[in-house]
Amino acid sequence: MFKHYTMNQIILPLDLEVKLQENDIAYAVNDLVEQIPDEAFASFLRETGNPAYHPRMMMKVILCAYTQSVFSGRKIEALLKDSVRMMWLAQGYEPSYRTINRFRVHQEVKELLRQCFVQFRCQLVQEKLIEEEAIFIDGTKIEANANKFTFVWRKAVEKYSANLVEKSNQMYDELLEKEIIPEIERENLDELSTEELVQVVKKLDAKVEEYDNQIEASKDVSERKQLRSERKIPKQYRKQFKDYVARKQKYQNDMAIFGERNSYSKSDHDATFMRMKDDYMKNGQLKAGYNVQIATEGQYTLAFDVFSNPTDTRTLIPFLDKIEESFFKLPPYIVADAGYGSEQNYVDVIEHRERIPLITYNMYRKEKKKKYKNNAFYTTNWDYNEETDSYTCPNGKNLVFRYISNRKDKDGFTRTFKVYECEDCSSCPFRSQCTKAKEGYHRKIQYNEKWEQQKEYVRQQLSEEKTGEIYGRRKTDVEPVFGFLKANLHFTRLSVRGKEKVKNELGFAFLAVNLRKYIARSG
Structure with missing residues (x-):
């Protein structure tokens, strides 16, 4: 005997919430996004055009998809037709992948994600899942959505730019020596600016046009032949200077993109070439990526930020500024590894922020060994x-x-x-x-002297029982977050380009990690 089964009987539509398990992650997603105040969605309102999907609904479906390790817009669209929890969160709506992709990189979504992190932390505090005693800071490098070999190096640009300056000056002197063009006014005698190179091109244009008029006016064949021969020289110089103008503009644009960095990717100008742990070339090849910094407690990500420079030392101060500005007030203890130990960072944490840095320095472990002493x-x-x-x-x-x-x-x-x-x-x-x-x-x-005093201060702090125990929790608090993100969530490569868009995607990813851990613990 079988249970009754037929494809011809009409079944009334049921509330999809009935199909969800009691501790389903969709409930956690729904509760978190519902805590965002209505005022945060005001910037999405439009008075004209077709009514848009509610941003609260879009936040829910994207965040829920990320918890299921689905990061592609097309796959999220497919989930909305197949997944019961996604259908329930969307309440029957099926936005296209284009709508999904446009929404998750929208500049206003940044504020919604910030609100989610703030609300989630408040929830953890209320449920006493975190103690608000310390934050644990660490960074990781995540590969950018950029082609592999699209690097531009600062040293190469500086080298070619210097060669361009030398050649253009030499060629300009030749023009004056041969009396092809008159001298132009120059601000800097050592280098021709882009505007000055354009002036040279214009004067050469005028010289070539003068030869054209003479050739057209002449009736003598031999004279016309002589004029054409003389015209070749300014035309060749004009072609060369046009090339100089284009190259000069390119090098200036490259230097503007570099900022303080030494490299960038042609595919994603905000991405910097960094040394990654996973090397597909097996030869130490650098890959375009971002330096992602997070602050955790209880293995939950409470704040994050994205940087283009590969070293952690220079990220601590701007990251702490970001935390205080956008997320929460700093706790008494700031915990980080030796990569953040520097005189400038110690001065900032101790003197400016009046917090206790449980941050080691490069020689801390070595100085404790008997061989060193x-x-x-x-x-x-x-x-x-x-x-x-x-x-x-x-x-x-x-x-x-x-x-x-x-x-x-x-x-x-x-x-x-x-x-x-x-x-x-x-x-x-x-x-x-x-x-x-x-x-x-x-x-x-x-x-x-200042550095030695700071080192002694850190050694004293870490030698005490309480602070030593707090620092001992660093590896088990912040490192598992990156492990869960990359190994369990399978988030190893970004799918968007540009720092601001990357921040949005990483915001969804870290919230997904938080919710999965929260559900696993509560279950």
Whole structure:
């Protein structure tokens, strides 16, 4: 005996919510988006044209699709016809993939995503799933939606630009020497600007036109032949200078795109070529990507931002600014790995934000090892005499204070060093082990008093039981988020181009990770 089954009987439409399980992720998606205040959707209203899909509904279907590892607009459109939870969230509407793609990169969606992160964090606080004691910061590199070998390098552009300046100056001098064109007014005698190159082209045009008129007016065949021969020279110069104008404009445009970076991709100008862990060339080939920074607690992403520079050190300060401006007030402890340890970052966190940085520095682990402490040639192990302000080297020689040195980095931050120099290294038996200075020069050491105080402060903080326990949670808090994003959600490559669009897509991705973890824990 079988259960009754027929394809010819009419079945009344049922509420699709009945088909969903009690703890289905669609409910979490619905609850989160419903918490966004109505005022946040006001910017989507239009007085003319066909009524648009409600942005609240669009947020739900895209976010739900991301929780199912579906990132393609066409596949999201297909889910709306196949998936019960997607049908319920859309309430029967079926927006096309074009509508979906346009919506998720819309500039106003950025504010909706920010509201989702804020509301989700408030929910975690109310349910006491996070303690608001510390945030754990880390970064990862995600491959951009850019072609593999579309790199443009700053050094190459600077090299070709310098060659262009040299050749254009040389050719301009030739024009004046041959009296082909009159001299033009120049602001900089070392380099012809784009406008000045255009002036040269115009004068050459006038010279060629003058020859054309003479040829047309002449009736003598030999004279016309002579004029054509003379016309070749300004025409060749004109062709060359037109090429110079185009190349000059291109190099200027390249430098504007670079900003402070050393490379960019022709497919996605905001993407920078970085060294990735997954290397399809197996030869250390750089790939276009973005540096994604997140702040977590309880393995939930509470804030994120996207940067084009590959190093983490220079991202901490702007990322903390972003958190305070858009997401939440910073907790007492800022936790990060050694990649963020720098004098500038310590000054910002301790003095400007009045927070405690549980951030190690590059030599933190090495300095704790017995091998490092027993090495007599490391300057940190040398004896210091406060009265004479001098250090004593392994050979018993004194390194006395000489002068103060100030260094300014790319960001304009100035570090101050005290420079000490040895009295005499000429007959030292340890010279080859102690210094690489050339013969005739003595060993110098540079001591950054501010930096050493910060390092001591960090060592003291991490040696305490409470703060040491908080820092010990770093790996188990922030690292699993990236693992879940890439391994479980299969989000390893971006599908949009441009930093602002990338931020929107990553916002959906991190919210999807949060919701899946939240449902798994509550279930």
